[in-house]
Structure formats: C-alpha cells, structure tokens
Amino acid sequence: MTTEISRRIFLQSAAASATLPFFVSGVHAADRTVIDVMTDGDTNVTDWWTNTLAPMFEKANPELSLNVVITRANGSNDVVGQRVVAAMQAKTDPKVDYFEEFDPRRVPGAAESGAFEPVDTKKIPNLALVNPGSIEIPQDIPYRASQVLLAYNSAVVSPQDVPKTWADLIAWIKGHPGQFIYCRPDKGGSGAYMVTRAIHEVNNRDFSLFKADNFDADVAKKRFAGAWDILKDIEPYLYDKGSYPAGNNPTLQLFAGGAVSMITAWSDQSLQGISQGALPDTTKLAQLQDLPFCGGYAFSSIPSQAAHKDAAFKLANFMLTPPVQEQMLKDFGAFPSIEWSNLSPDLAAKYKDVVSTKMPSFPGGQWSAALNDGWYSNVATHTVRG
Numbered sequence: 001m002t003t004e005i006s007r008r009i010f011l012q013s014a015a016a017s018a019t020l021p022f023f024v025s026g027v028h029a030a031d032r033t034v035i036d037v038m039t040d041g042d043t044n045v046t047d048w049w050t051n052t053l054a055p056m057f058e059k060a061n062p063e064l065s066l067n068v069v070i071t072r073a074n075g076s077n078d079v080v081g082q083r084v085v086a087a088m089q090a091k092t093d094p095k096v097d098y099f100e101e102f103d104p105r106r107v108p109g110a111a112e113s114g115a116f117e118p119v120d121t122k123k124i125p126n127l128a129l130v131n132p133g134s135i136e137i138p139q140d141i142p143y144r145a146s147q148v149l150l151a152y153n154s155a156v157v158s159p160q161d162v163p164k165t166w167a168d169l170i171a172w173i174k175g176h177p178g179q180f181i182y183c184r185p186d187k188g189g190s191g192a193y194m195v196t197r198a199i200h201e202v203n204n205r206d207f208s209l210f211k212a213d214n215f216d217a218d219v220a221k222k223r224f225a226g227a228w229d230i231l232k233d234i235e236p237y238l239y240d241k242g243s244y245p246a247g248n249n250p251t252l253q254l255f256a257g258g259a260v261s262m263i264t265a266w267s268d269q270s271l272q273g274i275s276q277g278a279l280p281d282t283t284k285l286a287q288l289q290d291l292p293f294c295g296g297y298a299f300s301s302i303p304s305q306a307a308h309k310d311a312a313f314k315l316a317n318f319m320l321t322p323p324v325q326e327q328m329l330k331d332f333g334a335f336p337s338i339e340w341s342n343l344s345p346d347l348a349a350k351y352k353d354v355v356s357t358k359m360p361s362f363p364g365g366q367w368s369a370a371l372n373d374g375w376y377s378n379v380a381t382h383t384v385r386g
Helices: 013-017 043-060 076-090 125-129 166-175 189-201 217-237 248-256 267-275 309-319 322-332 345-350 365-378
Strands: 002-004 033-039 064-070 141-153 262-266 283-286 295-300
Touching: 033 043, 033 076, 033 309, 043 064, 043 309, 043 322, 064 309, 141 189, 141 248, 141 267, 141 309, 166 189, 166 217, 189 217, 189 248, 189 262, 189 365, 217 365, 248 262, 248 267, 262 267, 267 283, 267 322, 309 322
Parallel strands: 002 064, 033 064
Antiparallel strands: 141 262, 141 283, 141 295
C-alpha cells in the first residue's frame, strides 16, 4: 500500500491493515508484520516500490508487508530523519522501520547520534555483494546507483568515433562544432559532473583529493584553474557557442530533438528515456575509460530503534539480491549497487560500454558551491545565473 505522509507518518500500521482483509500464501493480513518504508524519491521510484517491489517482496516473505509512505510533499525524508533523531533522544519508537533513500549525513549530527543502525554482513548478508567502494559510513546501505555518461545518436556518430578518454572527448567536441552540450552545473548533475571531470583531469585524475571535510578556498581556486581553461577553450565549439541548458531534462530534450548529437546525461534518465521512447531509438551510451564521469549511490538506512528492525534487515537483504538489482535496471534504469559480476552475463554484456570499475565522486557543500561560482565567473561569463 502507499500512503502520503500528510495522512500518515506516526499512525499505527494495524489501522491500515484492517482495511484490507485478505490472505496471502495462507497468512492473514492481520498476522503480517508491516514494515513502514519512507521514500521521497521521484515518481518513477516510488511507483516502482509500490507496484513492483512490494508484491515481489511480499510473495517471497508472506509473513511481511510493506507500507510505502511518500514524503515528497512534506519536507522529504530529511524531516522524518530529524524525527528519528528526536525519538532516539526521547527513547521512543520512531514509527519508521526503513528509509528507501536516506543518508544520515543529510541531517547534521544524525550519523553520530546513534539513531541509525550500523549494518554489516551478519545483519545483511548480501552486503558482501556490493561494490566495496560504495560503503561510506556504517549506517549506509547502498542499494542502487546512477552515473553520468555520454549519450550519443548512433545515426550521426559512428561507434568507432565515440570518445573513450577525456582527451578524445575534447578532440571530438572541437571536431564537431555545435554538436555537444552539457547543462549548467548548478542546474543538473549531468553538467556538474562534466565540470568535475575537467577538474579531475587537471589534478592527475585523483578524485580522492576532494573530500567533504578538507575544503579550502585557496586550494580550490588553484585546483580548479586548469579546468576553467579547458572548459573556456571548448565553449565556442559547443551548441550555440555555449548556450547551456538549465538542467538535465532540457539537455535531454535538445538531444531528443536532434539539436545536438552528444551530451552528458545520467544513466538512469537515459535508459528510461530509451525504453519509453522519449529518446531516439538510435541513442547509445558510453563511458570514458581513462576515468569515468562521477556518479553516486542511493543509500537506504534503518533506525536503530525501529520496531520491526529484523524485518527491515530482511528487506535490505532482499534489495541486494541479483533478481531485484536486475529488475531495477530493466524497469527504471538504476545501475546495480552490487558488482556487475553478480548479474546475469547477458545483462552485463548488454551494458558493457557503460560498465566501469570506478565510481568517482565529488563532495557537495563548499566544494560544489566553489565549483558553481568558479564556472560562472571563469567559463560561462555571458550566462545569467538564476
């Protein structure tokens, strides 16, 4: 079932179950443990949890049921996370069992408060399958991923001409004036990670230099300078000589309309656009092989005082099974958080051009603010910010 947070956050799940007097695999609804799941994801994600994941999970675990609570319109999971911390301090039941996507670091002090459960392979055995670099803090459960890559129109760009390195990309842009574009970095991650890739290139491709806790304005200015030179140099060769779209979707729309033949784009948006016909059927995807574009993981988390914590562990483990990971990839383009080697060989082969062994990252906060400020000041000097 799906419930908007305005109707339910702290209501007893028994009240919801009472309206559905049915049997599943011989288990009466009243006898089932209800796992309250909070999600503030986009509609494609929340619909998938409600209509696809919940029936799959409940079929495999007939003693359990999911109550998916959508929090988008009411402050998102950050607000619920604050309430979980408050419940921990008051030593009360948080009335939340599972966050579909919530990294405790999003709420200051939450990760250190003890309000979120540290997890390991004893609690969630399938954590052993995930990409080792995906686990950043003990409370995080990486369950899906997305990465920026190149989307190109194969009717215009032949596969052998698709850039494989950063140097190849720069050369391709200059050799095909007006055919490439990326969005403003403060308006969409696909643009931000084009800029970030330039920054990584001029810093020996060492993305470990940039950490959430090591920002220094003077250091940032020095490390960014070379990237501004590269990006300013290619601007005359971009679409409309640097007419940067204001977001991920406007960039995809330019590409879909044939205005450009190559863009940076998010993997999930691209795959879903292809499957739904929003992008041309000649759309192909590729990843740089010297150092990929940045990406990131969606982390689930479990309150340490959750009333149904063992059931939440079962749900987390189920999310990391190969069939569920493959279903997310097929249904809405989510990259797996488990190693590709755990997926079916046919599926891995299908996406071989975008599979990478690295998932570079770039911190938000002050680093991102400095990136945005520097890009407008040194690259897109003609673009009005806002």
